[in-house]
Amino acid sequence: xxxxxxxxxxGSGGIGSAICKRLTDMGHRVATNYRDESRARAWQAKMREAxxxxxxxxxxxxxxxxxxxxxxxxxxxxxxxxxxxNNAGITRDSTFHKMSAEQWHEVINTNLNSCFNVTRPVIDGxxxxxWGRIVQISSINGQKGQYGQANYAASKAGMHGFTxxxxxxxxxFGITVNTVSPGYIATEMVMAVPAEVRAKIEQQxxxxxxxxxxxxxxxxxxxxxDEAAWITGANLSANGGHYMGW
Numbered sequence: 001x002x003x004x005x006x007x008x009x010x011g012s013g014g015i016g017s018a019i020c021k022r023l024t025d026m027g028h029r030v031a032t033n034y035r036d037e038s039r040a041r042a043w044q045a046k047m048r049e050a051x052x053x054x055x056x057x058x059x060x061x062x063x064x065x066x067x068x069x070x071x072x073x074x075x076x077x078x079x080x081x082x083x084x085x086n087n088a089g090i091t092r093d094s095t096f097h098k099m100s101a102e103q104w105h106e107v108i109n110t111n112l113n114s115c116f117n118v119t120r121p122v123i124d125g126x127x128x129x130x131w132g133r134i135v136q137i138s139s140i141n142g143q144k145g146q147y148g149q150a151n152y153a154a155s156k157a158g159m160h161g162f163t164x165x166x167x168x169x170x171x172x173f174g175i176t177v178n179t180v181s182p183g184y185i186a187t188e189m190v191m192a193v194p195a196e197v198r199a200k201i202e203q204q205x206x207x208x209x210x211x212x213x214x215x216x217x218x219x220x221x222x223x224x225x226d227e228a229a230w231i232t233g234a235n236l237s238a239n240g241g242h243y244m245g246w
Contacts, residue, residue, distance in 0.1 A: 003027045003028055003029060004028045004029070004082040004083050004133075005028070005029050005031075005074070005078045005079045005080060005081050005082050005083065006023045006028045006029065006030045006031070006081070006082070006083035006084070006085070007030075007031050007032070007071070007074050007081045007083070007084050007085070007118075007122075008020050008023070008030060008031075008032045008085040008087055009032065009033055009061050009085065009086055009087050009088035009114065009118055010032070010033070010061070010087045010088030010089060011030075011031075011032025011033070011054065011087065012032060012034060012039070012040060012043045013087075013187065014185065014187030014188055014189070014213045015087060015137065015182065015185060015187065015213045015216050015217070016032065016087045016088075017043070017047065017213065018212075018213035018214045018216060018217035019085055019087060019137075019213075019216070019217045019220050020032060020047065020052055020054050021047065021050060021051075021052045021217065022214070022217035022218065022220065022221050023083065023085075023217075023220075023221070023224070024051075024052040024053065024054065025051075025052070026221060026224065028083060028224075029055070029078050029079075030052070030053075030054050030055070031054065031055035031056065031057055031074045031077065031078055032054055032055075032056065032057075033056075033057050033058065033059045033060075033061065033070055033088075034056055034057070034058060034059075035058070035059075035060060037058070040056050041056075044056055055074070055077050055078055057070045057073040057074050057077070058070070058073075059073070061088045061110065061114035061117055061118055062109040062110045062113060062114055062117065063117070064116075064117045067114065067117035067118050067121070068117070068120075068121045070118075071118065071121040071122055072121070080122075080125045080129065081122045081125065081126075082126065082129070082131060082132055082133065083132075083133045083134075083135075083224060084118065084119060084122055084132075084133070084134045084135070085134075085135045085137065085220060086114065086115045086118060086119065086134070086135070086136045086137065086159070087137040088110060088111070088114055089110065089111045089137065089139075089155075089156075090106070090107060090110045090111065091107065091149070091152050092106055092107050092151060092152075093148045093149055093152070094148060094151075095147070095148050096150040099150065099151065103151060104150075104151045107151040107152055107155050108151060108154065108155050108158075110155075111152070111155035111156065111159070112154075112155040112158045112159060112162070115136060115159060115162050116162075119134060119166070123166075123170070123175075126170070126173065126174075126175050127170065127173040127175065129174075130173055130174040131174045131175070132170070132173070132174065132175035132176070133175070133176055133223060133224050133228075134163075134166065134175065134176070134177045134178075135177075135178055135179070135180060135220050135223050135224075136159040136160065136162065136163050136177075136178075136179045136180070137159075137179075137180055137182065137216070137220075138156045138157075138159045138160055138179045138180065138181040138182075138235070139152070139153075139156040139181055139182060140181055140182065140183040140184070140237070140239045140242060140243050141153045141156060142155070142156025142157040142158075142159065142160065142181060143157070143181055143235075143237070143243055143245065144243045156181075159179060160179045160181075160235050163177050163178060163179045163233060163235070164177075164233045167232040167233035168233065171232055171233075174229070175232075176223060176228065176229060176231060176232040177232055177233065178223045178231065178232060178233070178234045178235070178236065179234070179235040179236070180216060180219045180220055180223075180235075180236050180238060181235055181236070181237050181238065181239070182211060182216045182219075182238050182239065183205065183211055183237075183238065183239025183240055183242045183243070184201050184205070184210050184211065184239070184240075184242070185210060185211045185212065185213060185215075185216060186210040186211065186212055186213075187213060190210065198210070204242060205239070205240040205241065205242045206240060206241035206242070207240035207241055208240075209240065210240075211238060211239070211240055215238060216238055219236050219238045222236065223236075
């Protein structure tokens with residue numbers, strides 16, 4: 001397929017890095033956002049060593065004006081965005097009866113409101129060009145819930161509601177909108193969990209192991225080619241069989 005311009009939010013994390021690398025390997029020109037410039041430049045250099053050239057733009061996906069400015073910066077550097085991966089996400093875990101309003105709003109804003117903030121500035125261009133790919137990175141816990149994650153589960157479930165509505169509105173404009181829901185992935189954050197806790201998680205997964213960021217990147221890549229044009233409004237569960245549904 002033709003080389004396209006892709007923007008991945010939260011691209012410097014474990015899953016985000018793998019998605020950026022996969023998209024560049026597919027021949028696309030990729031950008032991601034950052035908040036800490038020194039960390040972002042170090043990450044960019046590491047990606048370059050791995051053979052992936054990724055452009056950087058400064059911006060907070062949780063801020064509407066900043067997100068639009070960020071999109072315009074990508075357009076100035078690379079061109080109009082054809083592929084958008086809404087990957088940015090945080091956790092602020094707490095049982096709900098102890099959860100603060102700040103913990104709730106911070107997660108909803110970064111994980112869910114960001115989908116509006118980043119997608120709104122690109123959707124008109126995709127519609128006018130009659131081509132677009134939008135992928136949300138949700139979570140297994142948006143499907144089955146999780147103790148201590150009412151805020152996170154709500155934000156991730158909301159992402160797929162956003163997906164299926166946006167898919168209906170834009171299908172006739174050559175734009176597909178889909179969701180990938182990862183299970184437990186061997187990122188730095190998960191690997192920092194005590195080994196005995198990880199072992200208990202792995203025992204619940206039919207494949208008997210954690211997933212890799214590269215496997216999630218493969219799931220995202222599935223939705224991108226022209227051959228995937230008839231797949232929209234879908235949710236691809238990539239969780240080793242940990243949660244199975246229709």
